[in-house]
Amino acid sequence: MKVIKRTHQQQEAKIIVGFLNAHGVEAELLDGHINSVLPVLPGGVRIAVPDDQEQEAMRLLAQAQAGLMDSDGQAQ
Secondary structure (H helix, E strand, O other): OEEEEEEEEHHHHHHHHHHHHHOOOOOEEEOOOHHHOOOEEEEEEEEEEOHHHHHHHHHHHHHHHOOOEOOOOOEO
């Protein structure tokens, strides 16, 4: 597993994991149990994917951040 992103917001991490899962990437939320009480944690929450899905996950996140997804969540 490779950590591809760290965020201090648990809800943001859950959205990212759900987005990647919906696109066939087996993303997992690490440290979520620590962050379940506090909405913001200084160390952050890590998002990890299998090594062989790292490039696809990074591509999807870059496209989403750049606004290159259509209304169905597919790459344009």
